[in-house]
Amino acid sequence: MSDHPGAHWLTHIPDHATAYLEGRRLDEVECIVADLSGIARGKAMPAAKFAKQAKFYLPNSIFQQTITGDWAEDGDAAFLEPDMVLTPDFATTSAAPWTADWTVQVIHDMHDQAGVPVPTAPRNVLKRVVDLYTARGWKPVVAPEMEFYLVARNTDPSKPVEPPMGRSGRRAAGRQAYSMSAVDEYGPVIDDIYDFAEAMGLEIDGILQEGGSGQVEMNLRHGDPVKLADEIFYFKRLIREAALRHDCYATFMAKPIQDEPGSAMHIHHSVVDVATGENLFVSGDGTETPEFLHFIGGMQKHLPSVIAILAPYVNSYRRYVRDFAAPINLEWGRDNRTTGLRVPVSEPAAKRIENRIAGMDCNPYLGLAASLACGYLGLVNKIDPAPQFTGDAYNSADGIPSHLSEALDLFETAQEIHEVLHPDFARVYGAVKRLEYGAFLQVISPWEREHLLLNV
Incomplete structure (x- = not known):
């Protein structure tokens, strides 16, 4: 979704995530995307901070990283690592039940700063098809x-x-x-x-x-x-x-x-x-x-x-x-x-x-x-x-x-x-x-x- 519902974001999550948190205080939110290898990348933040943050940024170079941690050049394009804009897809909110505290994961949508879906993001490739x-x-x-x-x-x-x-x-x-x-x-x-x-x-x-x-x-x-x-x-x-x-x-x-x-x-x-x-x-x-x-x-x-x-x-x-x-x-x-x-x-x-x-x-x-x-x-x-x-x-x-x-x-x-x-x-x-x-x-x-x- 394009606008962040702020402190009321928990009303937008699936029933299973609501049930997991019932009677408990949410500690942390993992904001994640899948890179080319399918590895989860992103940021973890306190739930209170997540509620106040409509979006966050990651460099688009995460899709140029190899499984060994090297970085591939993008043809003739300069390696400037511009930021992508990540916004939460609340329908993907899910428990992380193996963690020591009460944590949920949220998969994020990825756009460039002009609002165009990032074409190298695997989830966007599938959405395009x-x-x-x-x-x-x-x-x-x-x-x-x-x-x-x-x-x-x-x-x-x-x-x-x-x-x-x-x-x-x-x-x-x-x-x-x-x-x-x-x-x-x-x-x-x-x-x-x-x-x-x-x-x-x-x-x-x-x-x-x-x-x-x-x-x-x-x-x-x-x-x-x-x-x-x-x-x-x-x-x-x-x-x-x-x-x-x-x-x-x-x-x-x-x-x-x-x-x-x-x-x-x-x-x-x-x-x-x-x-x-x-x-x-x-x-x-x-x-x-x-x-x-x-x-x-x-x-x-x-x-x-x-x-x-x-x-x-x-x-x-x-x-x-x-x-x-x-x-x-x-x-x-x-x-x-x-x-x-x-x-x-x-x-x-x-x-x-x-x-x-x-x-x-x-x-x-x-x-x-x-x-x-x-x-x-x-x-x-x-x-x-x-x-x-x-x-x-x-x-x-x-x-x-x-x-x-x-x-x-x-x-x-x-x-x-x-x-x-x-x-x-x-x-x-x-x-x-x-x-x-x-x-x-x-x-x-x-x-x-x-x-x-x-x-x-």
Whole structure:
């Protein structure tokens, strides 16, 4: 909202935040935004000061910072770090139940000093894509799945990551997908995740054990893309805090443990016709529409250009391994988990397309924006997909880049994608990722020392 309601701002917050504070004195407000990596950045301030402050400022350079803390130059633009204006989106007010005092978090909107949305801010990138759908009379709906690992504390980066110690006194075992006893091994962490989520007004559709040692999948119910991205942003923070309470880490790395499956952020997509309220992917008699196929066609054509967003780090590409439950192609099929694009079994009204390409290490705002952008271009340009794949798609030709440098090459020349996401965002994102990749190339790995030091 543009005007700050001053001392009465607490009347504008969601019911779950009001319930959390009932009978208590609010101590602190965390004013946060997500940077390109999805890290929460911002300022914390006493609640009394927040009530008196209509907005605050952060330099726009926070979107030029790499995961290692370096700063990327923005092309020919001078590095002047002008301030952005941040205003609270009170609908995002949520408890921070892991803190020692009574604290709430508020996600903020980001504009420049002329009131224009900052194009490099991930939340604004997603809003821009959603607005393109809205202008066509469409309402995009997403349902994300989150995969992550609970791992033993790892304070020495030179040592491999290990599964956590379970309540049985043994380390979590792999190859136990859907096992309830495996989930029970780290039940106290799961209990805190549920408790934190309830305090924060976040709804979990289900939690299950995935195939890796200590790997968990959490499903969220379908809804508005911006709201769901806000929730994933919050969930990643609360899950990390829940793990720390029990002497372990939660990691959203795409591939944290050698020889174990990677962690994905599968995205289920459907589109509603605003005029009729009906799913755009099915007709009145329940048959699939041309729009359903065009959405798939857009994803097949444009997903290679946004892999640099869906798989944003060098580690991300370690997840794309044949027969490790990760897609390595852009085929589509019905109820076929070997394809990168899967059409799940559902009632006609729930017809949807599951993008299985994105890793859990991607920024949720950017991951959803990139996936939606591909489908949007398919709808607008009426792109036909390849024929449905009915066999084992692991045997089909690889359809996605195999490393970050190749993915960046495709992203940096994808003009149609740039126009959807915003050219300024595309330029800055490419510069940040190139700098990160250059930093990685300076690191000599244990594999190189073991096999090359004395043998070549």
